[in-house]
Amino acid sequence: MCANHDLLPSSPSRRGFLFTLGLALSGLAATLAGIPIIGYIFGPVRGRAGQAWIKLGSVGNFPEGQTRLATYENPFRVAWDGPTAKIACWVRRIGGDQFQVFAINCAHLGCPVRWFPQSRLFMCPCHGGAYYEDGSRASGPPPRGLFEYEYEIRQGQLWVRGGQLPTLAGPV
């Protein structure tokens, strides 16, 4: 003879249900907490993908021994970017095909730096950061020199690899 409870379909006990619920919520919390960590680990790979080669113009537009402002259209612009899709950078032509192309944003908090040919310094108007003409840090709060773009000369045209605003977490 069998007992009554053997005939009933088995149902999870309250303790079992709470245990399973606890496990599921812990798994969900761990997943949510892990997303930023995964983003941090794979951020540099993703950042590289958001870049493209952009033509800055003829090499002849940049006289030797001078640093000039240039702008380019962000290749990853969206319709509502408006004028912010125009990105400025500083082009230093050392001589011949030797260039340095600097991001305009300060390595401290991103303010646009200005070039002063008289002192041969880049100065940041926000907190007084200063950089030498080769982009290295001269003084002030910036923790490093200016961000530099990769460049290439193709058939007399200067090209840079850019697109996203460089940051300390994702330099160009």
Ligand code: FES
């Ligand atoms: S943003 Fe340039 S020094 Fe702070």
